[in-house]
Amino acid sequence: MGHTLDRIMQHADEIRAEGAVGDTLMRLPDNSAKRLRESGVIRMFQPKEYGGQEAHPREFAETVMAIGKLDGATGWVAGIVGVHPWELTFFDARAQEEIWGEDGDMWMASPYAPMGVAVPVDGGYVLNGRWAFSSGTDHCGWIMIGAAVGDKDGNRTDQVLHVLLPRSDYDIDPDSWDVIGLRGTGSKDLIVTDAFIPDYRTIDADIVLSGNGWRHAGRDETLYKxxxxxxxxxxxxxxxxxxxxxxxxxxxxxxxxxxxxxxxxxxxxxxxxxxxxxxxxxxxxxxxxxxxxxxxxxxxxxxxxxxxxxxxxxxxxxxxxxxxxxxxxxxxxxxxxxxxxxxxxxxxxxxxxxxxxxxxxxxxxxxxxxxxxxxxxxxxxxxxxxxxxx
The missing domain is CATH 1.20.140.10 (Butyryl-CoA Dehydrogenase, subunit A, domain 3)
Structure with a gap:
């Protein structure tokens, strides 16, 4: 934690000042996002083979608290986006390589709520829907979102997936975030229309929620258990x-x-x-x-x-x-x-x-x-x- 937090605190005055800017922009200012990226806070739960720290969750929590003390929106984005690398570790190795292979600092936005429907097709699914509250999404190149599996008629079933899409496969509604607080998080709506998702970019939500992601992925580190x-x-x-x-x-x-x-x-x-x-x-x-x-x-x-x-x-x-x-x-x-x-x-x-x-x-x-x-x-x-x- 020391090095990550030290890098954040070197820019404490700027992050504080940019909080007011983000409140007006209704998204995280570019400089604040850059400082988070350079600090390594989003890589604290990332596996070491992709440049991550595999840090103790206490270290992550204390670092996010310190950022939130400087600016609430910046802390919020660090806290939410920073958890996604932990779950990506449970996905197929092809998905991890696709996201982190060329850029270990690639960010993923969410949310996990199954607001859309994924209909099975050969080799994967076709996804449609609209998701609200995608914090920090303007600075993310991928999303990790929840989706209900649809039947052949597109009706929802009880099965829920977490799925990965690159920025080219979804739109961000720029006018969907106008709120009284956490304005700087830019938690905008995502719109997905007929996007194909290969099987390897999906995971059954129950595997993750039940605490069996580490078994599914063959990991044995304490962090992922x-x-x-x-x-x-x-x-x-x-x-x-x-x-x-x-x-x-x-x-x-x-x-x-x-x-x-x-x-x-x-x-x-x-x-x-x-x-x-x-x-x-x-x-x-x-x-x-x-x-x-x-x-x-x-x-x-x-x-x-x-x-x-x-x-x-x-x-x-x-x-x-x-x-x-x-x-x-x-x-x-x-x-x-x-x-x-x-x-x-x-x-x-x-x-x-x-x-x-x-x-x-x-x-x-x-x-x-x-x-x-x-x-x-x-x-x-x-x-x-x-x-x-x-």
Missing amino acids: FPFSYIFPLGITSSLIGMTEGALACYIAAQKERVQVTGVPIKEDPYVLFAISEAAAEIESARVTLLETVDRFWDKTDRGDEISFEERAVGRRTQISSAWRAVRAMDEIFARAGGAAVHRKTPMQRFWRDAHVGLTHAIHVPGMIYHSAALTQLGGDPQGAYRAMI
């Missing part, structure tokens, strides 16, 4: 916690010399001082609990022990609660930041907007995960949708 249900959300939640750390840093910097309308300096207001400590402790607790689960899962995986459904459910509960905990803490200090914090020229309001939009991502919805974690601990056996993403 790690549960998908914790790897995939990790980059997203890490970037979100980084955003709240960025908001806290902005708040503290702004309050040092601030005098309230009552004439009382902030440094002499015991209520504000309490709020600062309370928020800082909550954000730090969110960070630590997320990373503790990563370390525990890694150690258990490295020993060759299985991580049970209950452990995974509780781990997902911890990941979700960390996100909500950090955002609630950020809200407490934003509400005490004074009128200056709402000006668009100040970065604190952007962290606040970005974090709240980040909390709306599907992996941060607590309902079914909390239900499943509690039910399992009570001796129950969640089924169907209640086992999804665990």
